[in-house]
Amino acid sequence: MSYKKKTTRNVRPGRKREKWTDILPRYLTFLTHMRPILRETRRIIIDLDADLLLDTEILDKIREEEEKRNFRKVRALSEFSAMYRSNIYEIIKDFLVKYRNQIPIIDIKDYIIEFLYESVGALNVLSHITNPDEANLENTYLYVLTKFIEERLFSRGRNLSIIYSKLLGYSSDLYDCQRHMLQPHTYYREKLESSDLFEIPGISPKVYNIINNVTSLFNLDPNFGEFPERENQELPMILKSEVFDPYIDSIANAEEEAIEQISERFGLRIIDGIFLVPREDLVDLLAENNFLRKNSQSDGKVRLIPQLSNESLFLYYLAFASQRRGFLSKELINWISMNFAFLIYMGILKWKLSDQNIFYPIFKDLQTNEKILPYLMKLLCFPNYLGIDKMKIRDSPQYRKEIFNFIGSQIDNLKDFISEIAEFCEKFDKERKNN
Amino acid sequence: MESNQESTWHELLQDFEKGLDKAIVELDKRDVENIPGAKEALKQRLKNMRLHFAKNNGEIFLKSIDDKIQNAFFPNTKDFSEAFQKIIKSRTHEQDFIINELLNGFVASKAKAVATGTQGPVIDRMVEAFSKRNDFHIIDHQFYAMFGDPNKPRHYIKSQLEELVKLFGLVSKELIIEKDVRKSEVKIFTFYTFPEKIIKILEEKYLILDEKLEYTYVSEAFDRNVFICMFLANVAINRDDLDKIGGSYTLNGISAIFALILLLSFLPKLSVDETNPILNDPNYNADTMSVIPKSWMMRQVLEPLFEPLIKIIAYRLGGGLWLSKIIASDINKKIHNQIRFLLKDVNKWVLGQLVRVEIPIFVEISNIFTEIVVGYDES
Structure with a gap:
């Protein structure tokens, strides 16, 4: 017999609900250590005679002196500060060695001061991204930037039709980004056939291919059958087996078994066990956006002829996920919030730092990212922002590494969008100052 | 005949x-x-x-x-670098779509570890790993760190790295440390980089050399398609x-x-x-x-x-x-x-x-x- 007292609650240790006032200070922790280091360095460079910069050993000595002043008690913070400071000094030294024979030293000094000034400016915006009490919300960077990105990639609206139209409106410029939002790189953890019917997972590459096949088959040569809910109308139908026909034996088995749930998320349904057919709400939505054409036939029936585009069904999934954002899978929540955090962070950097700023690599470094972005992700989950379940944000450093490895993203469309966000920041800042 | x-x-x-x-x-x-x-x-x-x-x-x-x-x-040649040069020179932004589709779509048997299935992102990680350094090398330890504890890499991660190295024809060099800081034990690090001839080709567009500091950075143009071109060159010269x-x-x-x-x-x-x-x-x-x-x-x-x-x-x-x-x-x-x-x-x-x-x-x-x-x- 055990004398150990059994717990009556099933809460995992350390998983307590975190409030805004718990997370914001954590977000600010590292930022508040980075900014003074940059400012101190800037002050030191300003006070230093330009000629002294020619000798890089002097910089080493200054750094050593600065490190001695380190009085922080928390090990992680003092380690981070030392790493951060040494990175800054190394970059300055490299810059000096590289250009001291080409550019007058006085100009080099000015450049360094300017780059440091820009960097302090970027950290300043990142530190004041929002208010501790969320007062005057509409005037904060975090809020306006989230809404700016949300409107384009994960729109909100009263109903599916409004969300779909908004997404479609931006799709000509940002479809790659929209598609990217649905494709977490950790998709292999997702269960296609979840026991929880409501849960919405991300799109795996296989599902992506299957939906492309579905689009092609609807456009090519669909069958037509009666519209169950509407008399005198005929719906396009494709054979389920034809969708899976190209796959070899066990490849796509999982998708075939979960096809009902997959099709549900794309606005489709299975009729008579063999046909894939659009649901009534999808029919209305497609017809509204010219993806279905009504053709009156001589027998008096109206045939709905599909004329789908590549994005027609994917945007439905995105709209569906956006509308039911409370039910997103853990992987998708982490992925979406990470991408939002990344876009906001990079947008601010792009706005504040010139492209040739020598300190850019420090900001883009994984070690810096993982100190800032995880908390930004959590802040973004609060109801005023994305309104998704922040309890599903994983805290494991391993997982962070896994997803952050991608944020150097290879997608051109994301890079273009970051430039657009930077322009918006500039505009918003001007407006704010004018008011 | x-x-x-x-x-x-x-x-x-x-x-x-x-x-x-x-x-x-x-x-x-x-x-x-x-x-x-x-x-x-x-x-x-x-x-x-x-x-x-x-x-x-x-x-x-x-x-x-x-x-x-x-x-x-x-390219119809037996020389790896010549094949690589021709493929990479024919690259255009739009043509990359085809190359990407090629890999994503069909080379499942060989390139499973590279482009499809659960290890989808591996190739992107290689790009990241090269981008993060200033000597155009990656170290096994660095690669393992992307997937877990670098001191205890999982078996499949190790074999995946080996497969990738073989697939892309990377060259390796070992560095033996007699006493590592962590456990004061002998530690062997393996550095990987591209073959010398390929580096020469990449220097034209994909690498930025800093002769004074002896640094080599990758440029913005360096992406997953560089690796895919290596893969295609490998297919070209080994077609028999x-x-x-x-x-x-x-x-x-x-x-x-x-x-x-x-x-x-x-x-x-x-x-x-x-x-x-x-x-x-x-x-x-x-x-x-x-x-x-x-x-x-x-x-x-x-x-x-x-x-x-x-x-x-x-x-x-x-x-x-x-x-x-x-x-x-x-x-x-x-x-x-x-x-x-x-x-x-x-x-x-x-x-x-x-x-x-x-x-x-x-x-x-x-x-x-x-x-x-x-x-x-x-x-």
Whole structure:
């Protein structure tokens, strides 16, 4: 017999609900250590005679002196500060060695001061991204930037039709980004056939291919059958087996078994066990956006002829996920919030730092990212922002590494969008100052 | 020997002609087009192909495959760096779509560790790993750190790195540390980088050398396609050794995708009515895209065309060895069937119309066809 007292609650240790006032200070922790280091360095460079910069050993000595002043008690913070400071000094030294024979030293000094000034400016915006009490919300960077990105990639609206139209409106410029939002790189953890019917997972590459096949088959040569809910109308139908026909034996088995749930998320349904057919709400939505054409036939029936585009069904999934954002899978929540955090962070950097700023690599470094972005992700989950379940944000450093490895993203469309966000920041800042 | 080759080539051309006849018959049976004249344009094009393709020992194929496809994707050489240089030089932004599709779509057997399945992002991580350093090397320890504790790497991560190194032909160098800081034990780190000759090629565009500091940074242009070009170069030089390129699955995939590219290049552009909604669709750009008939995508039309075309590509790229591996088995048919829907970013749907993005390889091959046909007509 055990004398150990059994717990009556099933809460995992350390998983307590975190409030805004718990997370914001954590977000600010590292930022508040980075900014003074940059400012101190800037002050030191300003006070230093330009000629002294020619000798890089002097910089080493200054750094050593600065490190001695380190009085922080928390090990992680003092380690981070030392790493951060040494990175800054190394970059300055490299810059000096590289250009001291080409550019007058006085100009080099000015450049360094300017780059440091820009960097302090970027950290300043990142530190004041929002208010501790969320007062005057509409005037904060975090809020306006989230809404700016949300409107384009994960729109909100009263109903599916409004969300779909908004997404479609931006799709000509940002479809790659929209598609990217649905494709977490950790998709292999997702269960296609979840026991929880409501849960919405991300799109795996296989599902992506299957939906492309579905689009092609609807456009090519669909069958037509009666519209169950509407008399005198005929719906396009494709054979389920034809969708899976190209796959070899066990490849796509999982998708075939979960096809009902997959099709549900794309606005489709299975009729008579063999046909894939659009649901009534999808029919209305497609017809509204010219993806279905009504053709009156001589027998008096109206045939709905599909004329789908590549994005027609994917945007439905995105709209569906956006509308039911409370039910997103853990992987998708982490992925979406990470991408939002990344876009906001990079947008601010792009706005504040010139492209040739020598300190850019420090900001883009994984070690810096993982100190800032995880908390930004959590802040973004609060109801005023994305309104998704922040309890599903994983805290494991391993997982962070896994997803952050991608944020150097290879997608051109994301890079273009970051430039657009930077322009918006500039505009918003001007407006704010004018008011 | 030579007469054998000639008779094989002749048979392949004849099979293609028969395929064209069948496709024309099938095309007559159904009409899925909704642009007036689309079906007729396709039919006329197929008839033209029937008339001209076999002429002059299949001149159109020889020029399209040997000159264009082979030069851009599978240079005919045994020298790895020469093959790599040709492939990477033919890169354009749009052509990268094809390269990406190639890898994502079919090289599942060999490149599973690179581009598909659960390890999808591995290749991107390689790019990240090279980008993060200033000496254009990666270290095994650094690679392991991306997937867990670098001091206790999982077995499959280790073997994956080995496979990638082999696949891309990276070179390695070991560094032995007598006492590491962590446990004061002997530690061996392995550095990986590109072969010297490849680095020389990359220096032109993909690397930034800082001679003073002796640093080497990767430029913005350095991306996953650099690795994919390495992979293609590997296929090109080892085309006679199927074990090294992933066996018959790979060559069936490669042949099918280039058959699709060839077919797409030969399709006629349609002129659409000025009231057609596609012209107002923001996703359609009349300057870079053209509407093509969609009937060719019907299985009944495509199948008789596709199989002989795949064999032609296989024969031109890999000779009799590749041709012998294109067997009309169920599995191969399924691979071919998958490829029908594969090129989705350059062959996409806009409002129910099939649109071809006019990327260079399509334009070049299509020009060959036009030039030769016009030449014949004039003579």
